[in-house]
Amino acid sequence: MDIVLALLGLLVSAPFLAACMVAIRSGSKGPAIFRQTRVGLDERPFECLKLRTMYIGTADLPTHQVNRDAVTPLGKWLRRLKLDELPQLWNVLKGEMSFVGPRPCLPSQTALVLARRERGLAAIRPGITGVSQVAGIDMSDPQKLAENDAKYLGNMSLAHDIRLIWITFVGGGRGDHVAS
Template sequence: MYKAYFKRLIDIFLSTLGIIVLIPVWIILAAAIKADNPGPIFFRQKRIGRDKSSEKQFFQIFKYRSMKMSTPHDVPTHMLENPEQYITRVGGFLRKTSLDELPQIFNIWLGQMSFIGPRPALWNQDDLYTERAKYGANAVTPGLTGWAQINGRDELEINVKAKLDGEYVKKMSLLFDVRCLIGTIVCVLRSDGIVEGGTGEMNKKEETKI
């Protein structure tokens, strides 16, 4: 019942409430982004949604723009050479606090995402999509945050991230979602796992220690 109905009802209620309550925040952040670097306030990017028919389903994810207009489009941050050069001053703050992800509340309201679930992969991240398929992680609605995000986030390698996403699919429940939400709040406050261009950084640290 939770997976089929209640999870979506909770997403609708919380996203609607969030959109209304956060109106002052929307205005302040929009003004800061515009003042710092001319261009659109929001950044849209093609992502892979829930796999409903054995074929990839795509949607446009919303983010606050945290990078300069000259940044290569549809390129994962970890594939950019010296990604810090593209991040604006306000963008650095938004990314560190994860506020750049806030507009995804609209994706949740539209039913394209959930508050908790595997993070939606880029349309061209075939490696992540293929790895997740082994664990059935493509068959659930992608989330704003999830089990992998509180267990390493940017530092995780693709295979480890996919395995954690598979764990989430198996354990999905109201209590487990609450656990992921609380864990996310703790990670955001500590800025845990945020590494620009950092995919696989956790493994690199272990190799360095050895």
């Protein structure tokens, strides 16, 4: 189901995605697509795609550790509307991500990787959205994040996934925030 929905999502959003990419390129130097190594299924690394919302040269850190002034003016808008996540549909299509699951972290976030491993979360694909994102829990507290993400394991169902996707789509949850 992830693959079919991702393919449909990419086809439907392609013109809008292309317009966003042109706007990103005209607003700041660098590529429109941001690529970053993240931790995936079974803790295997994969290249996560997003629309670039920060200036080139921003440190490769978890979002909650990046200064707010690193975000471009257009990036603020893209992040607020969660449009920066659209390229992750390609990651879903490739089988690296799912629509719902724990948000993929950086390999350098070792405390979070360990906390998720201890709770069996390495055995599921990371998601574009998830219970912690909808709850507004960012990645600054690895134990709290892993504990909340683990709740998903006990409630995994198509109905629950649809509910989480809908809540995300209508603007629920705040996800990861840049530092002040």
